[in-house]
Structure formats: structure tokens, C-alpha cells
Amino acid sequence: MSLDIPYPRIDLDDAQLEKLFTVIPVATILLAGLASLWIYFSVAALLPEAQTVVNLPELNSKVTVVRERNGVPTIIADSQEDLATVFGYVTAQDRLWQMDYFRRLGQGSLAEILGRDFLMSDQIMRAITQSRGSQDELSHLDHAETVWLEKFIQGINSFMLLHKDRTPVEFSLLDYQPAPFSKEDITAIMRALAWESSLAARLDPLFNRLVGKMDVAVLRDLLPFDPVAPQTPIPSDLIGWEPKGLLFDQFRGDKLKRSALGLKGGCGITLAPKLSRSSNAMLAGIIYQELAAPGFWYRAKLSCPDFHLIGAFVPGVPVALSGSNKLMSWVSVPCPVDDLDLYIEYIDPDNAARYFRVDGWRKTEQRRERFSVKGGSKLEKMLMSTDMGPVISDVEKGRAISMKWAGQEGTGLFKSMFEVNRASNANDLSSALAALKTPALQVVWADTEGNIGIQLAGKVPIRHHDSNGIIALPAWTGIHSWYGYVPYAEMPSTKNPELGYLVAADGRPGGQDYPYLFSCYWFNDPRQVRISELLGNASEQDPRSLTRLLGDVYSHSASKFTPMILKEIEEQDNYNQTEKAAAQLLREWDFFMTKESSAAAIFALFYQNLGEAVLAHSMGKEVYTQLCQYPDLLSFLIRKKLFELDQDKADPSAVGRLIGHSFRAAVVQGERLLGDVPSKWKWGDLHKINFHHPVAVRSSFLEALFDVGPIAEGGSGDSIRMTAWCPTGSFRTLSGVTLKQVAEMSSAPTLMTSVPLGNSGHFFSSNYKNELIDWINGRSIPDKVTVGEGVPNVSQSIIFRPAAAQRPADN
Numbered sequence: 001m002s003l004d005i006p007y008p009r010i011d012l013d014d015a016q017l018e019k020l021f022t023v024i025p026v027a028t029i030l031l032a033g034l035a036s037l038w039i040y041f042s043v044a045a046l047l048p049e050a051q052t053v054v055n056l057p058e059l060n061s062k063v064t065v066v067r068e069r070n071g072v073p074t075i076i077a078d079s080q081e082d083l084a085t086v087f088g089y090v091t092a093q094d095r096l097w098q099m100d101y102f103r104r105l106g107q108g109s110l111a112e113i114l115g116r117d118f119l120m121s122d123q124i125m126r127a128i129t130q131s132r133g134s135q136d137e138l139s140h141l142d143h144a145e146t147v148w149l150e151k152f153i154q155g156i157n158s159f160m161l162l163h164k165d166r167t168p169v170e171f172s173l174l175d176y177q178p179a180p181f182s183k184e185d186i187t188a189i190m191r192a193l194a195w196e197s198s199l200a201a202r203l204d205p206l207f208n209r210l211v212g213k214m215d216v217a218v219l220r221d222l223l224p225f226d227p228v229a230p231q232t233p234i235p236s237d238l239i240g241w242e243p244k245g246l247l248f249d250q251f252r253g254d255k256l257k258r259s260a261l262g263l264k265g266g267c268g269i270t271l272a273p274k275l276s277r278s279s280n281a282m283l284a285g286i287i288y289q290e291l292a293a294p295g296f297w298y299r300a301k302l303s304c305p306d307f308h309l310i311g312a313f314v315p316g317v318p319v320a321l322s323g324s325n326k327l328m329s330w331v332s333v334p335c336p337v338d339d340l341d342l343y344i345e346y347i348d349p350d351n352a353a354r355y356f357r358v359d360g361w362r363k364t365e366q367r368r369e370r371f372s373v374k375g376g377s378k379l380e381k382m383l384m385s386t387d388m389g390p391v392i393s394d395v396e397k398g399r400a401i402s403m404k405w406a407g408q409e410g411t412g413l414f415k416s417m418f419e420v421n422r423a424s425n426a427n428d429l430s431s432a433l434a435a436l437k438t439p440a441l442q443v444v445w446a447d448t449e450g451n452i453g454i455q456l457a458g459k460v461p462i463r464h465h466d467s468n469g470i471i472a473l474p475a476w477t478g479i480h481s482w483y484g485y486v487p488y489a490e491m492p493s494t495k496n497p498e499l500g501y502l503v504a505a506d507g508r509p510g511g512q513d514y515p516y517l518f519s520c521y522w523f524n525d526p527r528q529v530r531i532s533e534l535l536g537n538a539s540e541q542d543p544r545s546l547t548r549l550l551g552d553v554y555s556h557s558a559s560k561f562t563p564m565i566l567k568e569i570e571e572q573d574n575y576n577q578t579e580k581a582a583a584q585l586l587r588e589w590d591f592f593m594t595k596e597s598s599a600a601a602i603f604a605l606f607y608q609n610l611g612e613a614v615l616a617h618s619m620g621k622e623v624y625t626q627l628c629q630y631p632d633l634l635s636f637l638i639r640k641k642l643f644e645l646d647q648d649k650a651d652p653s654a655v656g657r658l659i660g661h662s663f664r665a666a667v668v669q670g671e672r673l674l675g676d677v678p679s680k681w682k683w684g685d686l687h688k689i690n691f692h693h694p695v696a697v698r699s700s701f702l703e704a705l706f707d708v709g710p711i712a713e714g715g716s717g718d719s720i721r722m723t724a725w726c727p728t729g730s731f732r733t734l735s736g737v738t739l740k741q742v743a744e745m746s747s748a749p750t751l752m753t754s755v756p757l758g759n760s761g762h763f764f765s766s767n768y769k770n771e772l773i774d775w776i777n778g779r780s781i782p783d784k785v786t787v788g789e790g791v792p793n794v795s796q797s798i799i800f801r802p803a804a805a806q807r808p809a810d811n
Contacts (some may be wrong), residue, residue: 088155285331
């Protein structure tokens with residue numbers, strides 16, 4: 001292997017330096033400085049810009065990789081096999097530790113490298129992998145799919161072999177070395193993505209735990225609903241019982257560490273040519289996730305004579321969930337489908353290896369799992385499963401809770417998206433998505449012929465007529481098992497509407513008249529309403545106007561609650577000068593949650609106090625704090641509770657008093673946090689983003705190096721540019737936009753992309769967070785799908801060649 005190692009560009013900004021000198025004493029800083037120099041020279045050769053020639057015996061012919069200044073590689077090969085090999089190599093070059101972190105998440109082995117805090121996450125992942133269907137889904141691929149996957153894995157392992165003594169610095173800091181990658185590891189990453197994307201996996205246990213804490217009538221008022229969902233009976237076995245163990249323990253304190261792998265939602269827009277200035281079909285999409293470092297999406301452009309693709313990839317999975325080929329563009333928007341149910345099990349009190357069914361006792365499947373914890377300690381735990389699935393609670397008084405999840409049969413993600421990446425028309429795309437199981441996606445698409453559409457895909461359970469998918473029902477009767485899945489032919493699908501545009505967001509899947517119960521975890525999505533409003537007010541769109549639309553921070557909740565605040569203030573005359581000044585700012589407000597807005601800060605403080613007053617007392621602080629992790633659900637519950645109070649004829653002024661009390665409390669809180677002049681309050685002073693790296697949990701020094709932030713940010717949980725925040729005192733940002741793409745389907749399609757940080761996972765690389773400023777300001781980077789006129793803004797070229805090709809001409 002021949003390497004030319006120029007002086008790499010290292011990125012360590014003023015904010016990081018300030019944190020280093022703020023969080024660590026001077027004596028430690030001196031040692032840290034020496035350590036930084038050691039790290040600098042140790043990792044310099046690992047950065048992608050350090051390589052110019054690579055010899056790989058697996059290749060059939062020369063492959064060229066051209067890196068743009070933003071670090072995104074363009075890979076040009078003569079065949080798909082060589083393309084996949086070098087794609088694997090380059091992905092590992094940029095994201096090896098992150099890929100290893102994701103596969104460990106899916107395998108349930110994070111505690112081994114990160115410590116006891118991750119032990120519960122490991123136990124959950126081991127429990128849900130007991131089904132063989134979740135383990136061997138990549139053993140049923142066709143020849144082309146198998147070759148692409150195997151070559152990609154071969155490329156990853158080639159990089160690891162050639163750099164076995166120079167792995168990314170995270171491996172040294174955590175004192176371990178990565179194992180070679182396999183198909184099972186790719187399966188683990190996809191399984192983790194699907195699991196972390198399941199809303200029901202978090203909310204079903206929470207609501208069932210509430211059954212043991214609250215009056216049943218009160219609980220019913222808190223449950224979300226769907227027009228075709230029944231009022232599920234609450235089994236007597238649940239009343240007064242607060243299950244413990246696995247999924248239920250995630251609500252006890254901060255024991256379960258979340259990953260940034262789950263898809264939290266998004267929006268997709270597709271426009272017919274008649275609404276486009278260029279008379280081409282257009283596409284725009286935005287994905288929401290937890291904000292973390294390194295940046296999540298890995299972007300690449302792949303080109304060979306019979307295949308062109310530019311897109312955003314889950315690191316370690318060689319298919320683009322969102323992207324464009326020469327003929328089609330698509331965005332995969334997460335869909336709020338309930339893909340999981342809980343069941344009450346009777347376990348033999350004298351023999352925990354038996355569970356009951358109407359035809360008698362059956363034997364549980366048991367598996368003893370051994371867990372390694374950083375520091376050398378070991379733990380053994382017996383995991384059980386029934387015919388429903390894994391038992392995800394402790395056994396208490398002969399009762400336990402089991403779980404059935406669509407992902408127990410595999411995800412289908414690789415197979416479906418492999419074909420989507422190569423689709424040339426709507427029929428190809430629809431056929432490809434039939435293989436998808438989980439996570440459920442609304443794939444929004446447009447093609448060069450001017451066609452547009454949305455196809456919903458994923459396994460949607462058909463439940464018993466008295467199940468709403470939330471409350472655990474008895475397993476032993478047999479009648480509450482799933483009756484299969486909604487037939488793919490009956491899944492919502494729309495093409496070329498008369499209106500000229502389609503929108504996918506977090507509203508009811510299939511629309512109000514769709515006959516199947518998809519989920520109770522959807523809400524009257526204000527983003528869909530806002531997008532339709534903005535599109536209706538514009539005659540024609542272009543890529544830049546769609547990019548601006550995706551950056552909209554208008555708050556639907558603010559537009560509804562603010563008039564209620566002002567009405568209450570106008571009806572009372574006992575407000576002080578500070579409160580009146582705050583009210584005047586609200587009166588002049590346009591409901592945009594910009595980071596400079598004083599009114600936005602006032603509203604956020606009000607909303608926080610309102611939520612606590614309406615819900616926290618009735619359900620308890622601990623449960624309320626957990627609900628705050630889901631802004632859409634919290635907003636729904638607050639509105640529902642206020643509506644009930646408004647209907648109380650015995651106390652018609654209850655809502656007004658609540659609004660007034662919350663406003664006063666907000667002003668007092670604002671004075672304490674921001675000073676006594678409301679016009680100087682800013683939303684960005686309260687609302688900040690931190691991109692946390694998993695390694696940073698180990699020390700303040702590593703936090704200062706790896707983390708990015710804090711950064712003042714606008715937006716809210718219901719704006720198109722969503723930045724969901726936790727209304728419990730800290731205003732901590734929970735999730736936000738991790739990917740924004742806009743495509744124009746001309747004869748040479750163009751894709752504009754924005755991500756929060758950068759394309760590299762190496763924190764010293766110039767591409768670790770180089771796109772942060774553009775992301776903050778709503779700018780996107782345009783790129784052509786095909787390679788023909790060269791690559792603009794080239795910073796580096798790498799030649800990959802068969803190992804036998806040593807002639808100078810090949811350089």
C-alpha cells in the first residue's frame with residue numbers, strides 16, 4: 001500500500017478551546033495540551049485527506065474517489081462491484097467508530113465499552129433479538145443484493161486490515177479494538193434503527209405503568225385516540241400494578257441512555273411541474289432525530305456506467321434512505337405507525353419456565369445472557385420469551401408483560417431500499433417497498449417524467465376489535481394476537497393529484513377516512529397544515545423557495561394559546577408593569593419562534609408553566625417528565641385537558657384562571673433567568689442545542705473536545721424546522737432536523753442537502769462540523785446526480801487500484 005501523507009487540516013474552534021480552559025483546572029490543561037499534541041499526531045494519518053493512493057486486491061479495475069471541500073466523496077468506478085467495495089472502504093474511513101457504536105447498540109454490547117449506564121439498553125436489545133427472523137434477514141437476498149452487500153462489507157474490512165494499528169482515536173480512548181464486520185453486524189445496525197424509531201416501544205410501557213398509578217377514568221382521558229380505535233377495556237390485572245424490569249425501568253430516573261439512531265419524524269413535499277418555475281417535478285424532505293455528534297447521515301455520490309446515486313446513508317448500511325438517481329428522487333419520512341403491542345402473561349408461580357394458554361401450560365423459551373461491563377465486571381441475566389415475544393418485565397405474583405414487535409421478523413430495510421435506489425418509475429418503487437417491515441416510512445418521490453407520489457410502506461398489525469394498541473391485554477385467551485398485517489396493496493398510496501402537490505408529515509396515516517387502525521400515536525399535525533398554507537400562498541416554487549419553506553419556525557400552538565393569554569389579561573386589571581410589557585410583546589408577535597424573539601421566549605415560559613399546572617399534578621412529576629420527551633403528545637394532552645375544563649359548567653372560569661396563573665409564573669421565571677426587561681429576553685438565550693458524543697460521558701475534557709455547542713437556536717416542537725425542547729425547566733433540546741434535501745428533477749437532476757455537522761466522524765477533521773453555520777442559517781449545498789462536468793470545489797483525489805497494478809501510469 002502506497003500512501004502520500006500531506007499536512008492534514010485539523011479543526012479545533014474557539015468554542016472548544018474556551019470549554020477546555022473553562023471546565024478543567026490549569027494543571028490539567030497543561031497535561032491535556034500534551035495529550036492533544038499526541039492525539040494530533042496520532043490521528044493525523046487517519047484523516048481521509050491524508051490518503052492519495054490505495055492498493056486493494058479485491059478490485060477489478062481502478063476506482064477514483066474525489067472529495068469535495070465538505071468531505072462528501074464522489075466514487076467513480078467501472079462496475080457496481082468495485083463501486084460497493086470502495087464505498088465500504090470510504091465509509092469506514094470516515095465513520096468506523098460510529099459504525100461500531102451502532103452495531104454494538106444493535107447487538108446489546110455497549111456497556112462493555114461505555115460502562116454500566118448502558119447496561120439496560122444492552123439487556124433490551126438482547127431481549128428483542130431472540131427471534132431468528134430478526135437475525136437472518138440478509139440470508140434471503142438475490143444475487144445482485146448479495147454481491148453489493150458482501151463487497152461493501154469487504155471494503156470496510158479492507159480498511160480495517162490496512163489500518164489495524166491506526167484505528168480512530170475513540171478506540172484508544174475506550175481501550176478496545178473493533179472486530180471485522182459481517183452481515184450480522186449490518187443486520188444489528190438496521191435492527192437498532194428500527195427499534196429506536198418505534199414510538200410505541202417508549203409510550204406503551206409508559207401508559208401501562210400509569211394504570212397502576214392513576215384512577216382508570218382519569219387515565220382514559222389521557223390516552224391518545226384514533227377514529228377507528230375502540231375504547232379498550234383495562235384489565236383488572238393491570239390496576240394497581242406498576243411493572244418493573246427492562247422496558248419499564250427506562251422511566252425510573254435517567255437509567256436508559258438514548259442513542260441518536262432513531263428516526264423521530266419528518267415532513268415530505270412533492271410538487272408537480274405546474275407548480276415549479278422550471279416546469280420540472282420537485283421534491284423536498286426533512287428528517288427529525290436526536291441531535292448528536294458525530295453527525296448522523298453519511299452522504300456520498302456513487303457512479304458507474306449502469307448506476308448513479310447520490311444520497312444520505314445510515315452509517316454502515318449501503319442503501320440511501322433519501323436521495324436521487326438519474327430518474328427518480330425520494331425522501332423516506334418516518335410514519336407514526338404503532339408496530340408493537342404488550343400482553344399480560346400468567347407465569348407459573350412455582351415454575352417460571354411455564355406460561356399459561358387456554359389449552360394449558362406451555363414452556364417458555366429461556367436464554368442466559370452474559371453481559372460485560374467496562375471495568376471488568378460481569379453480569380448474567382435469564383431472558384424469557386413466550387409465543388408472543390420476549391418478556392420485558394419482571395415476574396411479579398405470577399404476572400409478567402410480554403411484547404410483540406413487527407421488527408422481530410426482521411426489518412426488510414436493506415432489500416427494499418436497494419431496489420428503491422435503482423427504481424426508474426413509480427411501479428419499480430412500489431414493488432421495492434413491499435419488502436419493508438420496519439420502520440414504517442412514507443416514501444415521497446418525484447421523477448424526471450413529471451410524476452409525483454407518496455407510498456406508505458411497513459408492516460401494520462391488524463388487531464382484535466377491542467384493542468387500541470396501547471393497553472396490554474391478556475395473552476392466554478389467544479384472541480388478542482395479531483391477525484396478520486394490512487395487505488400491502490391496501491396501504492396508502494397517492495400519485496399525481498389534481499391539486500399538484502402532496503405532503504407527508506406526522507398526521508393520521510392514510511387520512512381521516514382510512515379504515516385501518518395504524519396508530520393512536522399520531523396527532524393533528526400542524527406542520528402539514530402550515531406547509532399546505534405556504535404552498536397555497538405561492539404561485540410557483542424553486543429549490544431555494546422550498547429550502548426556505550423547510551426552515552419555517554411558525555408555531556401553531558403559539559397561534560392558538562397567545563390569544564387566550566391576551567384575552568385573560570384584557571379581562572383583568574391586576575397585572576404589574578413587567579407583566580403588561582410582556583403582554584404587549586405577545587400582542588405584536590407573529591408566532592415565529594426565532595431565536596431573537598422576545599415574545600417566543602415569553603410564550604415558551606408560559607407553555608412550560610401551563611403544562612406543569614395542567615398535567616404534572618395529576619400524573620406525578622416523574623411520569624410528566626417522561627411525557628415531556630414527546631412534544632406532540634404533550635401538546636395534545638394539554639389541549640385535551642383544557643377542553644375538558646372549558647366544558648365544566650360548575651366552574652366556567654377555570655381555564656381563564658389557569659392561563660392567567662401560568663402567564664404570571666412565566667414572567668416571574670423570565671425575570672429570574674433573563675432579567676427584569678422582557679424586551680431584552682431572547683428565545684435563543686433559553687433554547688440551546690448541544691451535540692453530545694457518546695465518548696464525552698467519560699470526562700469533561702472529552703466533552704470539550706468531542707461535543708459541539710451550546711448553540712442558540714430557534715424553532716419549536718410543532719414548527720417545520722422542528723427543535724423539540726423539554727418544558728421542565730432546562731429547555732433542553734430533545735431532537736431537531738438532521739437532514740434536509742431538496743431535489744429538482746430536470747434532465748440532469750440536482751439535489752440540495754443540509755446536515756447539522758459534517759460528513760466526517762473524526763473530531764479533529766475539518767469536516768467534523770464544517771456545515772454547522774450553513775445548517776443554522778438554513779443554507780443547502782447543491783449537487784448534480786450524475787458525473788460529467790467534473791466535481792466542483794475538489795479538495796482531494798484518491799486512486800484505488802488493484803494491488804497488482806503498480807505501473808506509474810495508474811497513478
